Amino acid sequence: MSIKTLLAAASLAALASATQAEVKVGMITTLSGGGASLGIDTRDGFLLGMKGASEVEVIVEDDQQKPDVAVQIADKMIQSDKVDVLTGIVWSNLAMAVVPAATAQGKFYLSTNAAPALLAGKGCHPNYFAVSYQNDNLHEAAGAYAKDQGYTKPFIMAPNYPAGHDSLNGFKRYYGGDLAGEVFTQLGQTDYAAEIAQIRASGADAVFFFLPGGMGISFMKQYAGSGVDLPLLGPAFSFDQNILQAVGDAALGVRNGSNWSKDLDVPANAAFVEAFEAEYGRLPSLYAAYGYDTAHLLRSALDVAQPSDGDAFRAALKSADFDSVRGKFSFDSNNHPIQDIYIREVIKEGDVFTNTLVATAITDRSSAYVNDCTMK
Amino acid sequence: MTPILFAEQVLNGLQSGVMLFLMAAGLTLIFGVMGLINLAHGALFMVGAFAAASVAGATGSFLLALVAALAAAAGAGAMVELLVIRRLYDRDHLDQVLATFALILIFSEGTRWLFGSFPLYLDVPPWLGGTVLLPGGIEYPTYRLALIAVGLLVAAGLWWLNTCTRLGIRIRAGENDREMIAALGVDIGKLYTVVFALGAGLAGLAGALVGPIQSVQVGMGEPVLILAFVVIVIGGIGSIKGALVGGLLVGLTDTLGRLLLPALFRLFTDPASAASAGSAFASMAIYILMAAVLIWRPTGLYGARA
Numbered sequence: 001m002s003i004k005t006l007l008a009a010a011s012l013a014a015l016a017s018a019t020q021a022e023v024k025v026g027m028i029t030t031l032s033g034g035g036a037s038l039g040i041d042t043r044d045g046f047l048l049g050m051k052g053a054s055e056v057e058v059i060v061e062d063d064q065q066k067p068d069v070a071v072q073i074a075d076k077m078i079q080s081d082k083v084d085v086l087t088g089i090v091w092s093n094l095a096m097a098v099v100p101a102a103t104a105q106g107k108f109y110l111s112t113n114a115a116p117a118l119l120a121g122k123g124c125h126p127n128y129f130a131v132s133y134q135n136d137n138l139h140e141a142a143g144a145y146a147k148d149q150g151y152t153k154p155f156i157m158a159p160n161y162p163a164g165h166d167s168l169n170g171f172k173r174y175y176g177g178d179l180a181g182e183v184f185t186q187l188g189q190t191d192y193a194a195e196i197a198q199i200r201a202s203g204a205d206a207v208f209f210f211l212p213g214g215m216g217i218s219f220m221k222q223y224a225g226s227g228v229d230l231p232l233l234g235p236a237f238s239f240d241q242n243i244l245q246a247v248g249d250a251a252l253g254v255r256n257g258s259n260w261s262k263d264l265d266v267p268a269n270a271a272f273v274e275a276f277e278a279e280y281g282r283l284p285s286l287y288a289a290y291g292y293d294t295a296h297l298l299r300s301a302l303d304v305a306q307p308s309d310g311d312a313f314r315a316a317l318k319s320a321d322f323d324s325v326r327g328k329f330s331f332d333s334n335n336h337p338i339q340d341i342y343i344r345e346v347i348k349e350g351d352v353f354t355n356t357l358v359a360t361a362i363t364d365r366s367s368a369y370v371n372d373c374t375m376k
Numbered sequence: 377m378t379p380i381l382f383a384e385q386v387l388n389g390l391q392s393g394v395m396l397f398l399m400a401a402g403l404t405l406i407f408g409v410m411g412l413i414n415l416a417h418g419a420l421f422m423v424g425a426f427a428a429a430s431v432a433g434a435t436g437s438f439l440l441a442l443v444a445a446l447a448a449a450a451g452a453g454a455m456v457e458l459l460v461i462r463r464l465y466d467r468d469h470l471d472q473v474l475a476t477f478a479l480i481l482i483f484s485e486g487t488r489w490l491f492g493s494f495p496l497y498l499d500v501p502p503w504l505g506g507t508v509l510l511p512g513g514i515e516y517p518t519y520r521l522a523l524i525a526v527g528l529l530v531a532a533g534l535w536w537l538n539t540c541t542r543l544g545i546r547i548r549a550g551e552n553d554r555e556m557i558a559a560l561g562v563d564i565g566k567l568y569t570v571v572f573a574l575g576a577g578l579a580g581l582a583g584a585l586v587g588p589i590q591s592v593q594v595g596m597g598e599p600v601l602i603l604a605f606v607v608i609v610i611g612g613i614g615s616i617k618g619a620l621v622g623g624l625l626v627g628l629t630d631t632l633g634r635l636l637l638p639a640l641f642r643l644f645t646d647p648a649s650a651a652s653a654g655s656a657f658a659s660m661a662i663y664i665l666m667a668a669v670l671i672w673r674p675t676g677l678y679g680a681r682a
Contacts, residue, residue, distance in 0.1 A: 032484070032485065032488070033484070033594065033595050034593055034595035034596070036488070036493040036594070037494045040493050160652060160655040160656060160659075168648075179647070181647075182647050182651045183651055184651050184652050184654075184655035184656075185655065186655065186658075186659045188599050190586075190590045190591070190596070190600075191388075191392055191589075193385075193388035193391065193392070193631070194385055194631045194634045194635055195634070197381055197385055197388060197635075198381070198635065200381075200384075200515075201381040213591075214495060214590075214591030214593050214596065215591075217495055217593075218589065218590040218591050221499070221500075221588065221589050221590070221591075222517075222589045225505060225506070225507075225519055225589065226517055227506070227515050227517070242495070243495065245494070245495075246494070246495035246496060246497050246591060246592065246593075247497075248497050248499055249499075
């Protein structure tokens, strides 16, 4: 090998390493405080999906579940870190604070979770892609299932904030019948004795509730000890892998709407669940599944074009040419997924509480707001 | 609305009131005796719940878990008093708030470091599970009845401690004039540590008691802390009797407000918007109560300090 070829090889290698960290991704997610388990799973799923993608540099920062902190981090990532793509926000109120400003500055935002109604309808943007769902979807599945099961008087309940209203609207959209009662609880409420007493007095034949995180744990424990014995229904958020262990037997048998389950029979999913368990020593939650899918969508688009070439990169994202852990997956005109939504049931496998698929609630579901979006 | 539903809600209000009392009693003792605003009181509540969950998980005994919670929270309280709080008595309230806020962060992230980010499992012991049928046909969870009983017992115990023991006399003397009792030869430093540990132990006990019906997770103490501050402001800062009455008032107002206000709005509007508006007003009810009490009695119901 001559000196010349050595030099050429070295300069090629230098060039390669220069192009290696060519794309910067900023992940803003919740890593401390009460909501941290959701953000940690989002991050772990995403990083697992990015494994081996040396051309991408991922910067992860903790938003502490506070909108103002999320906005500061986003500004810093855009202005000084010069990221090309943002992702990772768990909560809808934080997404509303960050996404419109980021997309207006020409950045891409891939949502691993939050997808509020506004961003799917009037506020849709060509650079914003929701990889997870639209907020109403999983509640719609529970509504469809309630109708299917012939419930005639469900009692429905959610916290009094935008995603809670989306939830009850989504349920009612697909259920369509009479209700035994409708209650909004306070966000962060820890005691549900007053609501359980109302459920008992209402003569309901089923209970639908959307109480993410610790709120759902509190409600299910208190419900189990209350002597009320009506079937429970909900979206998957109150039954994710990490919450179930804290609820214990009280959650057994509960049916919940989800677009992902660890036993979903898709090759990419089996590989994901195995890799996640091997890497982190625990079962993945649906937040991890969304993170993993987001990473693969991003990589599939980077194989085709760079974010600097906006139009080509956008088209590559929109074609959704990746193996989703959810099986069939495509984007509708408002950049939100078209996907099947299932019903899962909480079971116990050995010592571990987890979910198993029991039914398909809605096939090829897009979102209720797609016609409010002006994108074609 | 049936009388049974109403009676059940009154019981629920009492139960949430006595648990608030356990939190508020420690907070008000510490403020009354040492003049210290302790924002880290919620963190001690969390310490109690985590200690209870891990001991219950390891031994399967709920009573041992309660003892461990008391010991862990009181121990953590005494340690915090010796290491940090002791340096703050002569500072103004802003410094105290800053330092105890820092303690919240240290406790939260320390707990996360020890136990991880995922909620812990803690369940009602089998001998307190299920429901009992009360006179009048009210079906009520046994565990919640036990909580009411324990809360009232602790209230009686505190009353006894405060009026019939030497420690109680010193605590009351310390509230009135700390220089004088120091001059009379009482070791004021030791008294402060004991009072702080007592308050912390009560918070830890409250955390362990509500742990089985709530989520044992990092940050679980802060929502309760806010309510406990409302309680001591209503009851009068420094007064244990005020903490009990304030706790019961806040518990009843909150529980009945959540039932009655949406029902009231249903008279005027459709169920969906009544539920939403009722819930919004119900979350304000206790603060309106606090404002009303402060207009009527600016120092709270039983408060002596201006």
